[in-house]
Structures are given as C-alpha cells and as structure tokens.
Amino acid sequence: MQILKDRINKDGKILEGNVLKVNGFLNHQIDIDLLNDMGKEWKKRFDGVEINKILTIEASGIGIACIAAQYFDVPVVFAKKSKSTNISDNVYTASVESFTHNTVSQIMVDKEFLSKDDKVLIIDDFLANGCALEGLTKIVEEAGGEVAGIGIAIEKDFQPGGKKIRDKGYRLESLAIVKSMDPKTNSCQFK
Amino acid sequence: MQILKDRINKDGKILEGNVLKVNGFLNHQIDIDLLNDMGKEWKKRFDGVEINKILTIEASGIGIACIAAQYFDVPVVFAKKSKSTNISDNVYTASVESFTHNTVSQIMVDKEFLSKDDKVLIIDDFLANGCALEGLTKIVEEAGGEVAGIGIAIEKDFQPGGKKIRDKGYRLESLAIVKSMDPKTNSCQFK
Numbered sequence: 179m180q181i182l183k184d185r186i187n188k189d190g191k192i193l194e195g196n197v198l199k200v201n202g203f204l205n206h207q208i209d210i211d212l213l214n215d216m217g218k219e220w221k222k223r224f225d226g227v228e229i230n231k232i233l234t235i236e237a238s239g240i241g242i243a244c245i246a247a248q249y250f251d252v253p254v255v256f257a258k259k260s261k262s263t264n265i266s267d268n269v270y271t272a273s274v275e276s277f278t279h280n281t282v283s284q285i286m287v288d289k290e291f292l293s294k295d296d297k298v299l300i301i302d303d304f305l306a307n308g309c310a311l312e313g314l315t316k317i318v319e320e321a322g323g324e325v326a327g328i329g330i331a332i333e334k335d336f337q338p339g340g341k342k343i344r345d346k347g348y349r350l351e352s353l354a355i356v357k358s359m360d361p362k363t364n365s366c367q368f369k
Numbered sequence: 370m371q372i373l374k375d376r377i378n379k380d381g382k383i384l385e386g387n388v389l390k391v392n393g394f395l396n397h398q399i400d401i402d403l404l405n406d407m408g409k410e411w412k413k414r415f416d417g418v419e420i421n422k423i424l425t426i427e428a429s430g431i432g433i434a435c436i437a438a439q440y441f442d443v444p445v446v447f448a449k450k451s452k453s454t455n456i457s458d459n460v461y462t463a464s465v466e467s468f469t470h471n472t473v474s475q476i477m478v479d480k481e482f483l484s485k486d487d488k489v490l491i492i493d494d495f496l497a498n499g500c501a502l503e504g505l506t507k508i509v510e511e512a513g514g515e516v517a518g519i520g521i522a523i524e525k526d527f528q529p530g531g532k533k534i535r536d537k538g539y540r541l542e543s544l545a546i547v548k549s550m551d552p553k554t555n556s557c558q559f560k
Binding site: 201202203206207208209210213214236237240241243244245247248252253254255256258259260261262265276278279280287288290291 | 392393394397398399400401404405427428431432434435436438439443444445446447449450451452453456467469470471478479481482
C-alpha cells in the first residue's frame with residue numbers, strides 16, 4: 179500500500195536494534211484518515227472472505243481494528259494484557275512476548291466473545307517475531323473458530339514472524355513489508 | 370444519550386463493589402455502530418468548540434476516541450501506561466490510579482504530540498473517581514495546551530469524579546450518567 183510506505187519513509191524513525199518508530203501516525207498519535215485508507219485496503223484484499231468479527235490486541239491494534247471494522251460491518255474484540263475486575267475467569271489465554279516492551283504477558287479473551295461460529299479477521303499494527311499473532315490464532319482456534327485472515331499494517335520481512343505465519347497456511351495481508359531499514363539514512367526499503 | 374442508556378440496561382452487568390461491566394459492547398467486545406452514534410453525539414454537544422486533537426488513554430479509550438475523531442476530523446493521541454522501546458524519555462507524565470485494575474500507573478505522552486497550540490478534547494469510556502482525567506488534564510496543561518472539553522461514555526454519579534472535574538470548570542459531557550445501580554435486579558437508574 180503505497181500511501182503507508184510513503185508515510186513510513188516520511189515520518190517513521192529508525193532506531194538501532196531493528197526498531198521502527200511510527201509513533202507520529204500509527205501507535206501513539208494516530209492519523210485517522212490513514213487508518214481509513216488501511217481499512218478500505220484490507221476490505222479490498224479480503225473481498226469475498228466471510229468475516230464476522232475482528233480480533234486485535236491492546237493497545238496499538240485497537241484503533242486500527244475499530245476503523246477497519248467499519249468496512250467489514252463487524253464488531254471488534256481486543257485481547258487484554260492484564261486482569262481487571264472487568265474480566266471474568268472464563269477466558270481463553272495465551273502467552274505472548276512483546277518485541278518492543280521486552281516482557282511476556284498472558285493475553286486474555288473472555289469466552290463469551292469468541293465461539294465456534296466465528297470467522298475472525300485478526301488485525302495488528304506490527305508483525306516482527308509473530309508472537310502476538312501466534313497467541314491470537316491459538317485463542318481463536320481454542321474457541322473452535324476460524325482464522326479467516328490476518329491483516330497487518332507493517333511487517334518486518336527480516337524478522338521471522340511473517341514466514342512462520344505464512345508457513346502455517348494463514349492468509350496474511352501486510353500493507354507494508356519492510357525488507358531492510360537503515361538507521362543512518364533513516365530510510366526503509368519495501369518488498 | 371438514550372441509545373447508550375438502553376444498551377447499558379440491556380447488556381451491562383452489575384457486580385458487587387460498584388462495578389458495571391460493559392464488556393459486551395464497549396471495552397472488550399466493541400459495537401462499532403454504537404461508537405459511531407457516540408461520536409456523532411459528542412460532535413453535536415461540542416458544536417462550535419475549537420478542537421484540534423483528541424486525547425485518550427490506553428486501552429479502552431482508544432477505539433471510542435478513534436471513531437469519534439472522524440466527526441471532528443482531528444488526530445488521536447493516546448497516553449501510554451507502560452514504557453517501551455517505542456517511547457522516548459521526552460514525555461509528559463502523571464500518576465493514575467485505576468479503579469478496575471487496582472493499580473497505580475505512570476501514564477506518558479510524548480512531548481512531540483502535545484503543545485501550547487493544542488485545543489484538546491479528552492475522551493474516555495468511564496468516569497468514576499476521576500483519576501485518569503486528572504492525569505490527562507494535567508498532561509495537557511503541562512504541555513501548555515487547553516482542555517477544550519471532556520467526553521465520557523459512562524459517568525458514575527455516585528463516585529466523586531464527575532463533581533471534581535466540573536468543580537474545576539471543565540466542560541464535561543457524559544453520554545450516560547448512572548445515578549444508582551442494583552446488582553440484584555441488574556438495572557441502572559440514570560440522571
């Protein structure tokens with residue numbers, strides 16, 4: 179998706195350690211027009227695929243998923259990373275390691291909100307090592323539902339997540355696939 | 370906002386300890402049509418008010434804020450609750466106690482995304498004790514910006530947050546103000 183790639187090269191910041199900061203438009207400050215363009219693009223790419231729910235994970239995935247959901251006309255469920263009085267014990271869980279937070283969290287989805295009837299589109303901002311996606315697909319399948327597709331904003335091709343997910347047979351649509359990035363010139367090359 | 374009040378009485382769950390669960394449509398599974406109705410309602414209530422940014426806090430506020438932002442045609446910034454490699458040290462911070470998580474977190478907004486030129490609409494799902502709002506208003510004012518208004522989905526009138534915020538002179542628009550709630554009959558009375 180050219181508009182996203184251009185935006186990454188215009189406003190993204192590349193730090194040492196394979197960190198691509200897109201804080202200015204995607205996951206801290208959020209450009210809603212860009213999110214709408216992304217939602218439309220996923221709708222085009224998943225045209226004809228039966229989807230009745232979008233699943234994402236807090237926090238950065240939520241805005242992207244909610245805007246995209248308008249094009250699919252489905253509700254969003256987001257996996258939670260911490261327990262609160264608002265969540266029951268009746269949950270699907272998975273362990274997920276975060277690349278940017280350097281932590282392992284137990285993610286949770288209330289069993290009430292995923293079932294064997296669900297055809298789920300999983301949406302997230304980044305795909306690096308694929309840990310979040312492994313957790314989310316596990317949860318959908320534990321619920322007996324079907325992963326109808328996976329929509330990612332930015333995939334880092336030089337980290338193993340994308341290959342892992344595609345090798346498992348999932349239909350993965352990443353809107354910008356970064357082949358390489360150079361902190362010295364602050365520029366990304368895309369696939 | 371009648372449609373939200375009706376939905377709370379239809380799908381909300383009241384637990385002991387003043388907990389109102391709206392997990393089914395607002396902060397775990399999300400009804401995007403309802404969020405659009407809420408966004409339109411805030412736009413009507415803040416008609417004529419100059420707003421150039423919406424500020425919220427992860428995680429439950431993000432979806433509500435992103436959908437509402439479409440009616441104001443402004444970007445969203447969400448305050449983060451934990452440090453990651455994606456966030457610089459150049460941040461505004463505030464301590465916020467969570468009613469539902471029973472924790473204190475240090476919330477953060479990168480200084481890049483708030484300034485003295487910002488007229489900010491703060492959006493969040495719940496107003497109970499007002500701790501999150503106190504943190505968010507402090508951050509806007511520390512940046513030299515102006516809190517143009519506060520939009521809340523559900524305010525609990527029997528907890529002190531609403532009064533505290535109104536007494537400080539902020540313009541607060543809560544879409545459903547719960548006067549009392551009864552776990553025995555699982556029903557809410559609204560103001």
